[in-house]
Amino acid sequence: MKIFASHRAEDGSPVRELKRAIESTSRGRIEVAISEDLSESRDWWAALKGYLEGAECLFLISGAPYEDWSWCLYEAGFFDGLARGRRSETPIYCVAHPNVDAPGPLSDPRMVTDNDRLIRDLIEIYRRNEVEYDPVELRQSITEAAKGLFRRVKITISYRREDSGSIVGRIVDRLVKHYGPDTVFRDIDSIPPGIDFRKYINEALGSADVLLAIIGPDWAGRTPDGRTRIAEPTDLVRIEVEAALRKDIPVVPVLVDKATMPQPSELPEALQNFAYRNAVKVDALEDFEGHVRRLIGSLDRLLQGAPKKVG
Numbered sequence: 582m583k584i585f586a587s588h589r590a591e592d593g594s595p596v597r598e599l600k601r602a603i604e605s606t607s608r609g610r611i612e613v614a615i616s617e618d619l620s621e622s623r624d625w626w627a628a629l630k631g632y633l634e635g636a637e638c639l640f641l642i643s644g645a646p647y648e649d650w651s652w653c654l655y656e657a658g659f660f661d662g663l664a665r666g667r668r669s670e671t672p673i674y675c676v677a678h679p680n681v682d683a684p685g686p687l688s689d690p691r692m693v694t695d696n697d698r699l700i701r702d703l704i705e706i707y708r709r710n711e712v713e714y715d716p717v718e719l720r721q722s723i724t725e726a727a728k729g730l731f732r733r734v735k736i737t738i739s740y741r742r743e744d745s746g747s748i749v750g751r752i753v754d755r756l757v758k759h760y761g762p763d764t765v766f767r768d769i770d771s772i773p774p775g776i777d778f779r780k781y782i783n784e785a786l787g788s789a790d791v792l793l794a795i796i797g798p799d800w801a802g803r804t805p806d807g808r809t810r811i812a813e814p815t816d817l818v819r820i821e822v823e824a825a826l827r828k829d830i831p832v833v834p835v836l837v838d839k840a841t842m843p844q845p846s847e848l849p850e851a852l853q854n855f856a857y858r859n860a861v862k863v864d865a866l867e868d869f870e871g872h873v874r875r876l877i878g879s880l881d882r883l884l885q886g887a888p889k890k891v892g
Contacts, residue, residue: 582710585636585660586615587653592644593617595729599642602726603703606719610712633660638706641684642676644730645884650675650684661687674702676730680761696727734760734884737789738767739821741810745797748837748865752795755873756880778817783824790884792825792832794818796840796860801847812849823851831883834860835876 584603588596600613614632619625633639639660641653650657657673664672665688675683679694693699700723707714736756740749749767756765766785772778786792794800802810802818810816825832832855834842842860845853861879863872 582611582706582712583632583636584611584613584638584640584706585632586613586640586642587656588616588642589645589652592642592730595644595727596642598726599723599730602722606714606722607707607712608714610710611707629656630659633663636660637710638672638674639664640674640676641690642730643678643681644732645678645681645881649881654684654686657684657687664688676727678731678733678761680759680764695731696724699723699727734764735789736760736765736880737786737792737821737825738765738795739792739818739825740767740795741797741800741802741818744799744802745795745837748797748863749795751865751869752793752835752863752873752876755870756877759877779820779824782817782820783828786821786824786828786830789825789830791880792821792830793835794822794832794855795835795837796842797838798840800840801843809847811843811852819849819852822855826852826855832858833876833879833883834858836860836862837865839864 586596586600596615597617600615603611603613614636619628619632633656639657641650641657643650643653661673673687673690674693675681675690676693676699681694683690683692691702693702700720703719703723704714704716706712707719738749738753740746753765753767766789772781800811800818802816804810811819813819822832834855836842842858843856845856848856861872861876863869863876
């Protein structure tokens with residue numbers, strides 16, 4: 582039996598691992614061809630057509646936490662036409678983030694959105710083709726191979742409640758709608774009593790893919806005596822942004838309520854590079870939805886280019 586696995590270039594490593602796991606646990610009874618197998622072919626379309634015509638099912642694999650199937654629709658559409666002619670049963674499997682919908686043009690794709698579903702579908706394929714397998718080996722091998730495919734994105738929000746709290750909830754709602762539940766984290770300052778908040782924040786940011794620093798007109802936190810809270814070493818907003826910069830986590834300033842970026846001279850030395858980060862504007866009254874769409878588009882591109890963190 583043959584499976585063709587189409588994947589984004591960014592997912593090449595886990596897809597190769599998945600290929601090895603399937604071929605190993607099936608004792609060679611199932612052959613998996615992947616997109617990279619075509620890279621050295623002089624006639625790409627002829628080679629792809631040959632692979633697709635010989636495959637009994639197609640896996641579309643995307644580790645992206647957002648919906649973009651444009652990279653695979655050409656070959657998926659061709660295979661879908663072949664499958665309809667064969668009257669095949671669920672020949673297309675979309676291995677993707679749980680918040681991603683199936684490609685609209687396809688007739689009846691099966692969404693595979695977590696490791697357990699992937700294992701169940703592979704067991705179904707093995708049994709349908711009378712392939713003997715060891716259940717324990719299969720689960721262990723596929724779980725290890727697919728680690729990089731189902732990891733949820735983690736977006737952390739840093740903000741000062743009295744400065745921008747009223748708009749943060751709306752921004753979070755739109756982000757969750759796009760990236761799915763349990764992907765957006767805020768209120769790091771809900772720190773248990775007796776805990777060193779520097780250590781707590783540092784650990785909380787350990788698995789973050791990006792930090793959004795929401796900046797309103799009083800982000801610096803001016804006090805009645807003319808000082809700023811951002812200048813204080815114990816300020817939680819300062820600690821959050823400093824920790825993200827130190828960990829080389831992408832930090833995206835989001836300007837709200839007509840705020841502007843702080844000048845380097847207005848920031849403590851450890852934060853002065855933050856002043857040079859390109860900011861995104863989100864206005865609560867002036868085209869809020871359009872601004873958030875542009876923010877999400879920027880995050881999509883940023884997350885697509887970032888290396889995956891497994892675990």
